[in-house]
Amino acid sequence: RAGASTDESPMKRRELLVGAGVAGAALAGCQSQGEGPIREALRSVRDPRPHATRPPMRPIGDSKLLNRAAFGPSVADLERVSTLGNDGWLTEQLKAPVHDEDESVALRWRLNGLEVFRTPAFELRDMPQKSVMEQLSRGAILRATYSKWQLRERLCDFWANHLNIYARKVYSAPSRPGVAAELMYLLPTDLKKVVRENALGSVKKMIQASMQSAAMLGYLDQQVSDAKHPNENYARELLELHTLGVDGGYTQRDIMEVARCLTGWTIEDRFMSGWKLTDGLKHHETGGAYFDPNRHDNGAKVVLGEKIPDGGxxxxxxxxxxxxxxxxSTARFISRKLVRYFYGEDENSAALTAKVAACYAESGGAIPAMMQTLLTAPEFEHAPPILKRPFDFTVSALRATNALTDGSKGVQDHLTRMGQPLYEWPMPDGYPERAQAWTGSLLARWNFAIALTAGGVGATQIDKEAATVLLGSLPEFSGKPEERLALALASPEFQWK
Structure with a gap:
């Protein structure tokens, strides 16, 4: 298929087709056996909600691990935790595959329909901007709602915000003055190659991938940086927001030296011009990042007291x-942000941050080891409440009501009203983490709860029976069942985790 991802193996494609074929065969074979088997066969392809064999053992508010390491409990996740225990569930989650090969056929079928994740950046520019943004957001919503690998999806949310890129920024083409393009066309590659492939890898590899991301280079104007005019924008944010932190001990001189080190890294915007014949056929992908030695400052530099010789x-x-x-400083800064995201902030935060930072130093920044330390620490049992950000609240509501959704405009419009349209925070610091930034969105949250339970969210339908079980004791109210469900979703117990 034209525009298909070049790194999707034939085996993965065959698996997906075989899954669909098996469901089709099941559908054909049960025509004479009644409506039930037909529905079940269709569901195996179209419904990404996981099957559960028994109801949850406890109400939603009692599962701290699933509220923090997952996007809230679902029937299937509560069942899995009941079977494996907290430690067993966490161990399983830390071994999640990088991509979606182990997801349900239905979820993979839905994700495969999103062209933005299988179309090269240069070709993607033929797609309307509205469609690109809608598909980017749909992919995040579907994975967070239905993926069996909930901790991986949590970490993808964390790292996408930590390495924030404003999708609607227009960047200038480095080799064609007056020509510009929107970063949204480069963002799918960043989300896949930087965030998703390294979410359970190492901080070092994550930072390396981000430093070679065309979307990040364009967002922070690195593509126009050269030896004569080193641009400090990316160098500053690399130190302040991505690694050391604002109090990390660097100076303005360090920023200038890092900017010199990064000169030459730019975006290939010339169609086919990057092709060259060496030992074999090699190319720079149009819309990808590459190093141009003619733009690089090859002089000696000193970064944070370490000498970098000339000619590098x-x-x-x-x-x-x-x-x-x-x-x-990187160990402390990254650990502090992970603790704030998964644990919260109180008098124990500093001690827990120190433990995670020590694990960073010992493991070389291995993210699974850091998460193991954080989520199994004694302090975690007494973690303070965290107000859910709109994306967190929305997905946890979909999971708590066992909703069937395609994550499209109906859900996304509510996210926008709550103040968190995905990939649209213009500043490089990412969406705010603290509760004070989100208390103004409570009315929009309540409106979403009412619309969701009343069937008013487009392409979304809840399972009222499962929602009643998952939400535990519903508010004492004489109204209709959907009104009581809406009150449960709007309650402080559900707004905070």
């Missing part, structure tokens, strides 16, 4: 990455 070329960026990845 593209190795200068790798040395910067290594210096930043091993720096104790």
């Amino acid at each position: 070329g593209e190795k200068d960026a790798a040395q910067v990455r290594d210096i930043l990845a091993k720096h104790p």
Whole structure:
């Protein structure tokens, strides 16, 4: 198929087709056996909700692990935790595959329909911007709602916000003055190659992938940086927001030196011009990042007290990455943000941050080891409440009501009204983490709860019976069942986790 992802293996494609074929065969074979088997065969392809064999053992408010390490409990997740225990569930989650090969056929079928994740960036520019943004958001909503690998999806949410990119920014083409394009066309590759492939990898590899992301380079104007005019925008945010933190001990001189080290990294915007014949056929993908030695400052530099000799070329960026990845300020800053996201903030936050930072230093920034330390720490049992951000609240509501949704405009419009349209925060610091930033969205949240339970969210339908079980004791109210469900979703117990 034209525009299909080049790294999707034939085996994966066959698995998906076989899954659909099996469902089709089941459908054909049960025509004479009644409506039930037909519905079940259709469901196996079209309904991404996981099957559950028994009701949850406890109401939704009692599952702290699933409220923090997952996007809230679902019937299937509560069943899995009941079977494996908290430690067993966490161990399983930390071994999640990178991509979606282990997801249900129905979820993979829905994700495969999103062209933005299987179309090269250059070709994607033929798609309307509205469609690109809608599909980007749909992919995040579907995975967060239905993926069996909930901790992976949590970490994807964390890292996409930590390495925030404003999708609607227009960046200038480095080799064609007056020509510009929107970053949204480069963002799918970033979300896949930077965030998703490294969410359960290492901080060092995550930062390296981000430093070679065309979307990130364009967002922070790195594509126009050269030896004569080093641009400090990306260098500053790399130190302040991605690694060391604002109090990480760097100086303005360090920013300038890092900017010099990164000169030459730019975006290939010339159609087919990157092709060249060496030992074999090699190319720079149009719309991808590449290193242009003619734009690089090859002089000697000093970054955070470490000398980088002259003549290093593209190795200068790798040395910067290594210096930043091993720096104790990076260990503290990343650990502090992980603790704030998964644990919250109270008098125990500093001690827990120190434990996670020590794990960072010992493991070389291995994210699974850091998450194991964080989520199994004694402090975690007494974690303070965290107000759910709109995306968190929306997905947890869909999971709590066992909703069937395609994650499209109906859900996305409510996210926008709540103040968190995905990939649209213009500043590089990502959507705010603190509760004070989101208390103004409560009316929009209540409106979503009412619309969801009343069947007023487009392409979305809840399971009232499962929702009644998952939400535990519904408010004492003489109204209709959907009104009581809406009150449960709007309650403080559900708004906070």
